[in-house]
Amino acid sequence: MAVALVLLLAACAGGAQAPSEVPESEKYGGTAVVAMVQEAGGMNELFHDQSGAFLGGEAGWVVEPLFLALPDGTYEPRLAAEIPTVDNGGVSRGGRTVTYRLREGITWSDGKPFTAEDLVFTFDVFRDPDSTALVPVDYELVESVTARDQLTVEVQLKEASPTYLELWKHVMPAHEFESTAVTAEHPQARLPLGTGPFVFTDFKAGDEIALERNPDYWRDPDLPYLDGITLKIVPELEVATTSFLEGQYDTVFFFTTGDLPQLEAAEESGAPIVVETQETDSWVEWLFLNHSASGDPSVPHPVLGDAAIREAIDFGIDRQGIIDTVLGGFGTLVGSPIYSGAFDVDIPPATYDPDHARQVLDEAGWEPGSDGIRVKDGVRASLMFQTVSGDHTRELYQQIIQQNLEEVGIEMNIENVPSNIIFGGYEEGGLLATGSYDTMMSRDGNYVDPASWMASFTCDSIPNEQQTVGETYGHYCNPEFDELAQQAASTLDQQERAELYSQMAQMFHDERVAIPIYSSTWGWAWNLQLQGVSPDYWSGVWPSVAEWYLAP
Amino acid sequence: MVGPYVVRRMLQAIPLLFGISIIIFLMLQMAPGGPLASGEAQAAITPEKIERLRAHYGLDDPLPIQYLNWLGGLVTGDWGVSYDTGQPVLQVITERLPTTLALTGLAFAVSLLIAIPVGILAATRQYSVFDYASTGLSFAGIATPSFWFGLMLLYLFSFQWDLLPSAGLTDLREDHVGFAAVWDRTTHLIMPVAVLALIATANLARYVRASMLEVLGQDYVRTARGSGLPERTVILQHAGKNASVPVVTIAMLMVPELFLGAVITETIFSIPGMGALFVHSAELRDYPVLLGILVIAAVLVVITNLVADVIYGLLDPRISYE
Numbered sequence: 001m002a003v004a005l006v007l008l009l010a011a012c013a014g015g016a017q018a019p020s021e022v023p024e025s026e027k028y029g030g031t032a033v034v035a036m037v038q039e040a041g042g043m044n045e046l047f048h049d050q051s052g053a054f055l056g057g058e059a060g061w062v063v064e065p066l067f068l069a070l071p072d073g074t075y076e077p078r079l080a081a082e083i084p085t086v087d088n089g090g091v092s093r094g095g096r097t098v099t100y101r102l103r104e105g106i107t108w109s110d111g112k113p114f115t116a117e118d119l120v121f122t123f124d125v126f127r128d129p130d131s132t133a134l135v136p137v138d139y140e141l142v143e144s145v146t147a148r149d150q151l152t153v154e155v156q157l158k159e160a161s162p163t164y165l166e167l168w169k170h171v172m173p174a175h176e177f178e179s180t181a182v183t184a185e186h187p188q189a190r191l192p193l194g195t196g197p198f199v200f201t202d203f204k205a206g207d208e209i210a211l212e213r214n215p216d217y218w219r220d221p222d223l224p225y226l227d228g229i230t231l232k233i234v235p236e237l238e239v240a241t242t243s244f245l246e247g248q249y250d251t252v253f254f255f256t257t258g259d260l261p262q263l264e265a266a267e268e269s270g271a272p273i274v275v276e277t278q279e280t281d282s283w284v285e286w287l288f289l290n291h292s293a294s295g296d297p298s299v300p301h302p303v304l305g306d307a308a309i310r311e312a313i314d315f316g317i318d319r320q321g322i323i324d325t326v327l328g329g330f331g332t333l334v335g336s337p338i339y340s341g342a343f344d345v346d347i348p349p350a351t352y353d354p355d356h357a358r359q360v361l362d363e364a365g366w367e368p369g370s371d372g373i374r375v376k377d378g379v380r381a382s383l384m385f386q387t388v389s390g391d392h393t394r395e396l397y398q399q400i401i402q403q404n405l406e407e408v409g410i411e412m413n414i415e416n417v418p419s420n421i422i423f424g425g426y427e428e429g430g431l432l433a434t435g436s437y438d439t440m441m442s443r444d445g446n447y448v449d450p451a452s453w454m455a456s457f458t459c460d461s462i463p464n465e466q467q468t469v470g471e472t473y474g475h476y477c478n479p480e481f482d483e484l485a486q487q488a489a490s491t492l493d494q495q496e497r498a499e500l501y502s503q504m505a506q507m508f509h510d511e512r513v514a515i516p517i518y519s520s521t522w523g524w525a526w527n528l529q530l531q532g533v534s535p536d537y538w539s540g541v542w543p544s545v546a547e548w549y550l551a552p
Numbered sequence: 553m554v555g556p557y558v559v560r561r562m563l564q565a566i567p568l569l570f571g572i573s574i575i576i577f578l579m580l581q582m583a584p585g586g587p588l589a590s591g592e593a594q595a596a597i598t599p600e601k602i603e604r605l606r607a608h609y610g611l612d613d614p615l616p617i618q619y620l621n622w623l624g625g626l627v628t629g630d631w632g633v634s635y636d637t638g639q640p641v642l643q644v645i646t647e648r649l650p651t652t653l654a655l656t657g658l659a660f661a662v663s664l665l666i667a668i669p670v671g672i673l674a675a676t677r678q679y680s681v682f683d684y685a686s687t688g689l690s691f692a693g694i695a696t697p698s699f700w701f702g703l704m705l706l707y708l709f710s711f712q713w714d715l716l717p718s719a720g721l722t723d724l725r726e727d728h729v730g731f732a733a734v735w736d737r738t739t740h741l742i743m744p745v746a747v748l749a750l751i752a753t754a755n756l757a758r759y760v761r762a763s764m765l766e767v768l769g770q771d772y773v774r775t776a777r778g779s780g781l782p783e784r785t786v787i788l789q790h791a792g793k794n795a796s797v798p799v800v801t802i803a804m805l806m807v808p809e810l811f812l813g814a815v816i817t818e819t820i821f822s823i824p825g826m827g828a829l830f831v832h833s834a835e836l837r838d839y840p841v842l843l844g845i846l847v848i849a850a851v852l853v854v855i856t857n858l859v860a861d862v863i864y865g866l867l868d869p870r871i872s873y874e
Contacts, residue, residue, distance in 0.1 A: 033724050039832060041636030048636075050836075132608050183608065184638030205637065205647055206824030206832070207720065234719050234822045235831070238703075242711050243718045418835070425602060469603060 022531065024222075027549035031228040032530055035240040035249040036209070039233045042190035043200060043209065046125075046133045046170055055231065055253060056192060056200070057170050059542035061211065062109075063194035065169040066100065069448045069538035071280050073342030075165050079106060079114065079195065081151075083165065086492070095160030095492040100168075102151040108173050109199045109214045116147035121174035130181035137452050138166040160492050163449050171195075197224040197546040208232050217546070225532065225549035245271050250530040250550075253542070257520035258393035261328030272528040276535055281332060281339045282522040283443040285394075287313070287401075287515040288432075292475035295435030297462050302379050304438065308364030309381060309410065310512035312357040314350040316408040321352070322397040323518055331518040337508045338450045339519065343498050345505035349516065357408040366409065374409035382411040386431070387441035389416035398441065401517075412439070426463040426470070433463050435475045443520065444473070448538060451489045454504060457513055458482045476513050554862060561861070565854045569847075573626070576846045577619050580839055587611070587635045587837040609635060622843065632840030636833065641844040645826065649848075651721070652825035655817070656810045658741065659748035663810075664803065667753045671760020675768060676787060686757060693754030698813060702747040702820040709743060716743055719822035744821045748813050752806045759802045763795040797867050804860035808853045 036055070040048045043056025045063075057063050060078070067075040067083065077083055081101045084090020090099050106114040123145040126135045141163070143156040155164070172182070173193050182189065191200035197217045202210040209231040217223050232249065234240040241259055244252050245266050255263065260277065267275045289310060293299040303309055323331040335349035366374035366381055374381040385402065387394055395416070402412040417431070422440065424430025431437045447453045455461060459477035463470035481504060488500035508514075524541045526533050532547040587609070606612045610621060625632055631641035674683040710718040717723065721740045728736045767773060768791055776790045777783070814827030822828070826845055833841040865871050 041634065041836075042638060047638065129604060132605055134605075184635075185633060186638070189638055204824060205644065206828050208724070230724055232720065232724055232822070233824070235819050235828060236822070239706065239718060239820065239822065242706075246711060246714070246718075248718065248724075427606075 022549070022552060026552040027225040027532070029225075029227050030550035031230055032226055032250045032548060032550065033230045033232055033248070035234045035244060035252045036231045037234060037237050037240055037252065037254070039206065039235070042184065043203070044170075044189045044192040046172070047184045047189035049134055051254070052231075052233075054539075055542065058539060059545070060196055061198045061229075061542070061545050062196045062200055063170050063192050064196045066102075066167070066171070067165045067169075068543060070536070071278070071538055073340070073344070073448050073538075075448075077103070079103060079168075079171065091164075091492065096157045098155045098157065098164045099148070100153045100155065102153070104151060106195055106218045107216065108175075108193055108195055109216070110173075110193060111216065112173070112175050113150075114171075114173075114195050114218075115150045116153045118171050118174050119153045119168055120145050120147050121177070121180065122168065122170070122172045124180040125172060125177075125182050128180040128182075130183075132183045136166070136169070138163050142167070159490050161451075161490060162492050162494070162497060163451050163489075166449060198229060201228075206233055219546070224546040226545075229545075244525070244527070245273065247272060247527060247529075249527070251524070251526035251533075251541075255523055255525060256393075257327055257330050257523070258391075260330045260521060260523045263523070263525045264328075267525075273525050274528060274533070275523060275525045276533075276541070277330070278522040278535060278540065281334055281446070281519040283446045284334050284339065284519045285441060285443050285517040286445065286473075287317075287517060288440045288442060288473045289313075289512070289514055290435055290438055290440075290475055291513075292435055292462075292477075295462075295464070295475060297459065297475050297477040301438070303381055303383060306364060306366075306376075307512070308360050308366065310515070312361050312408055312410060313405060314357075314512055314515050315353045315360070316357040316405050316410065317401055317515070317517065318352045318404050319349065319518055322400055326393060326397045326400065327518070327520075330521040330523070332521070334516045334519045335509060336505045337445060337514070337516070338454070338501050338505045339516075340446050341448045341450060342494075343450055343501040345502045347505060347509050354404070354408050361409060368409050372406070372409055373411045380411070381409060382413065383438035385412035385414050385439050385441070386422070386437055387416055388419045388422060390418075394441070397517075426468040432473065433470070435462075435472075441517070442473075450501060451485075454485050454501075455489070457508065458485050474514055476511075478507075478511070481507055554865065557865075558858065558862065561858050565858075569850060569854065572850045573623060573847065574619070576843060576850070577622065578615075580837075580842055581615060581618075583837070587839060609633075622840075626847065631844050634833075634838055634841045636836050636838045636841070641840045644829070644841055645844050645848065648824060648826045648829050651823060652811065652814050652818070652827060655741070655744060655748060655814055655823065655825060656807070658745045659752065659810050659813075660803075660807060662745055662749040663752040663756055663806070666749075667756035668760055668799075671757045672764055672787065672792070674757070674761045675764030678765065683761075687761075690754040690757050693750050694758075696750060698747050698750060699816050699820060701750055702743070702817060705743045705746065706820065716740075721823060744817045744823060747820070748810055748817045751813070752810055756799070756803060756806070759799050760795070763798045764791060767791045767795040793867060797864060800863045800867065801860045804856040804863070807856045808849060811849060811852055 036052050038051045040050040040052035042048045043053055045053045045057030055061055058065060060068065064078050066078060066080040068078045069075055075083055079102060081103045082088060082090065084098050084100060086093065100119070102114070102116060108114055123139070123142065125131045125133050126139050141157050141159065141161045143158045146154050148154050157164070172188065176188050176193055191203055195218060197214055198211040199214050200209065201212045211229040211231070213224055213227050234243070240249065240252050241262065243249055260275070263273065263275045267273050289304045290301050291304060293301050319333055323329060333349040336345045336347035338345045361374055366376045369375045369380070385398065387398060398414055402414060405412050422431050422442070424433065426433040432440060445453055456471050456473045457476050459479065459482055461470045461472040462475050462477060463472065484500050484504045488497050488504065491497055522540060524535060529551050530548060531551050532544070532549050533541050534544045534547070535541045537543040610618060622632060629642070633639065634641055634644050637644060670686050674686045677683055706718055709716040716739050721737060723736050773786060773791050776786045814825055815830050816827070817823070818825045818827035819831050829841065830845050
C-alpha cells in the first residue's frame with residue numbers, strides 16, 4: 001500500500017511538470033513515435049516471446065487482460081467486472097472452481113461483442129495439440145473452462161491454485177478463427193485484434209509498426225487522445241537513445257538500468273525529456289550457481305557443492321561498489337529471492353566482508369595456493385563465470401566481481417556467450433538446461449506471484465535424458481524445499497502462502513541457492529511533448545497509453 | 553562463343569551450390585543454442601508446448617531428413633516458414649531484398665564513380681601529391697572498421713550537427729510529396745551508402761592505380777604516344793581497356809561483399825533490408841530465413857564470378873572460352 005502511495009505521489013509530481021492544465025479538447029490528435037529496440041516476429045504475445053510483443057499484449061494497447069497488475073502485487077479488474085474471491089462467491093470453498101464475471105458492453109475493435117465464448121476459445125487453443133501457441137505455465141492447472149452465460153465463465157482447476165488471476169492476460173477473438181489449431185502462420189498471430197484503445201494497421205518488418213486509434217473504445221469513447229502510434233524499429237539501443245534525446249522519438253521501448261545515468265544527466269542539462277524511475281524493486285541480477293556436477297543432481301559440484309564457497313562468494317562481492325561505480329547509483333540491494341509482488345519477504349542482503357569470506361574458506365580447509373587461489377583436496381577454487389555477451393555495463397561489473405573474488409582466493413574465468421546458448425533447451429545443449437556451467441549471471445525473479453519462479457529451484461525442474469523438459473536455475477535439489485513449494489502453490493489461504501514463501505525465502509538464502517547481486521532500477525523516459533504518461537502499473541508507464549497526448 | 557560457355561559454367565555451378573548448401577546447413581546446426589531457446593526473464597512456457605513446437609517445425613527429425621526436406625523445398629520454391637514471424641521465407645526475403653539491392657547498387661555505383669577516376673589520376677601522376685593523398689586515404693579507408701565509421705558519421709552528421717536523419721529510409725513525422733520526398737529519401741541514404749561504399753572504393757582505387765601503372769609502362773602505350781595520339785586517347789582507350797581486365801574481376805567480386813556488408817550498415821542505420829534481417833534471424837536462430845539468405849548470397853557469388861569471366865572475354869579477345 002505504501003508503495004502504491006509513493007508511486008501515486010511520484011505520478012502527481014510528474015503531472016505537475018506539465019506547463020499548465022491542458023483543456024480536454026486540445027488533447028486530441030497527433031501520432032506518437034516510439035522507438036522499439038527488439039523487434040518481435042509478431043505482436044501477439046501468445047505466439048512470440050520477444051520483448052516487443054509486450055506492446056501488443058500485456059501492455060494493454062491493443063489486447064487487454066482480464067486483470068491488470070498494480071505495483072504492489074494486487075490486481076485491478078479490466079475486462080473482468082470484479083476480482084473473484086471466496087467472499088464474493090467467485091471462488092468455491094475448496095478453491096477448485098473459479099467464476100469469472102466479465103464487464104458488460106465490451107466490444108472488440110471490429111464492433112463484435114466480447115463474450116465468455118472468447119475465453120473458452122482461447123483455452124481451447126491452448127489445449128489443441130496442433131496449435132503452436134506458447135501456453136503460459138499457469139494454464140497447466142486448468143481442468144476445464146465452460147461458459148455459463150454470455151458474461152460468465154466457470155473454470156475447474158485440477159487442484160486449488162492461487163494463481164488464477166494470472167489467467168487470460170490475453171484473450172483471442174473467437175470470431176476471427178475457423179479452428180482452434182492456431183499456428184504462428186495465422187495473421188492474428190502477427191497483428192492480433194483486441195479490445196484496447198488502439199488497433200494494429202500495418203507491420204513493415206524491420207521498419208515500423210502502425211497503430212491507429214480505436215474509435216469505439218469500450219472504456220470511454222473519448223479515449224484514447226492520440227490518433228495513432230508509430231513503432232519505429234531501431235535495433236541499436238545507443239542509436240535509439242541518442243535519437244530520442246534529439247527529439248526524434250517520443251519515447252523508447254525500453255530503457256534498462258544502464259541507460260538511466262545518461263538519461264538523468266541529459267534531463268539535468270536541459271534535454272526536453274522526463275525521466276521517471278520505479279520505486280519498487282525490479283529484475284534482480286543473479287549469480288546462479290550450479291549445485292551439481294555435470295547436470296546430475298545426485299553428485300554435488302566439486303567446488304560450489306561446498307557451502308563455504310557459496311558463503312564466501314556471498315560475502316566477497318562488493319555490491320554497493322558496483323551500484324555506485326558502474327550503475328551511477330541506480331540499483332538497490334536485495335537479500336531475498338522473493339523481493340517483489342504479493343508475497344515479498346524481507347531478508348537483509350549480505351554485507352561486503354572479504355575478511356569474513358577468507359575466514360570461512362580457511363575454516364573449511366580451502367588453503368591458498370602459490371598464486372593465491374585456494375585449493376582443497378587437490379580441487380582448485382576456480383570457476384567459469386558466464387553471462388549474455390555483448391552487454392557493456394554487465395561486462396564492467398563482471399570484472400569487479402572477478403576481482404573481488406580473486407581477493408578472497410576464488411578464481412572466476414569470464415567466458416560470455418550469446419543468449420540462446422545459455423537458454424537453449426536440454427536437447428539443444430543449452431548451458432543452463434544441461435548444467436554445463438559453474439556460475440551464470442542473469443536477471444530474473446520479478447513476479448506478481450512467485451509460484452513459477454520458485455518452481456525453477458525444485459528437483460522437478462531439472463531436465464535429464466529421459467525427461468528433457470524443465471527449466472532449472474542451478475540444478476539444485478532439496479526435497480524439503482520442494483515440499484514447501486508444493487504446499488505454497490496449492491493453497492488459497494493467502495496468509496498461509498505468505499508464511500510458506502517466507503520459509504522458502506529463508507531456506508533459499510541460508511543455503512545460498514543463488515546469489516543476488518542487485519535489483520535494477522526500472523525507469524522510463526519520454527519527451528516533454530508527450531503528456532499524460534504515468535507509471536501506475538506493475539509493468540510501468542505502458543498501460544497508461546490511452547491517456548497519452550501530445551502537448552498542443 | 554559465349555552462349556555455350558555460360559551454360560557449361562552454370563551446369564558446373566550446380567554441384568558447387570549443392571556442396572555449399574550442405575555446408576551452410578550443417579554449420580548452422582552445429583552452432584550451439586536453438587530456435588526455441590527463450591531469452592532472459594521471459595514468461596515461462598509449458599515444456600510440453602516446446603516439444604510440440606519442435607515437432608511442428610520438424611526439429612525433432614534426424615538431421616539428414618531435415619536437410620532433404622529443406623533442399624526439396626528449396627528446389628520447388630517452398631523455402632519454409634520463418635520461426636520468428638510465421639511467414640513464408642520467400643515472402644520475408646523478397647520484402648527486404650529490394651532495399652538491400654538498391655543500397656548495394658548505389659554503393660557499387662558510388663565506388664566505381666570515385667575509384668576509377670581517382671585510380672587513373674593517381675597512376676598517371678605517380679608520386680605526385682595527389683597520388684600520395686589518394687594512396688593514404690585508400691589505406692585509411694581499408695583499415696577503418698565500417699561499424700566505427702558508421703557510428704562516427706551518425707555522431708557528427710546526425711547528433712552533433714543535426715544535418716542528416718539517423719534511422720530508417722523515410723521521415724516518420726511528416727509525409728513528403730514530389731521533390732521533397734526524393735530529397736527526404738536522399739538524406740536518409742547518404743550515410744548508409746557512404747559507409748557501405750567506403751572499403752570497396754578504397755580497394756578499387758588501389759587496383760585501378762596498380763593495373764594502370766602496369767599497362768602504362770608497356771611498349772604499345774609508348775608506340776601509341778609516339779604515333780602522336782593525344783594523351784587522353786592513349787590513357788582512356790589504349791591503356792584503359794587493358795587495365796580494366798583485372799579491375800573487372802575485383803569489382804565483380806566486391807558485389808557479394810557489399811551485399812554482406814549491408815549486415816553492419818543496415819543494423820546501425822535501422823534500415824529494413826536483408827542485412828538487418830540476417831542479424832535478427834541469427835540472434836533468434838531462425839534457420840529457414842538464415843538458410844534462405846545464405847543461399848541467395850551463394851548464388852550471388854557464383855553469378856558475379858560468371859559475369860566477371862564473361863566481361864573478361866569481351867574486353868580481351870585473347871581469352872578463349874574453349
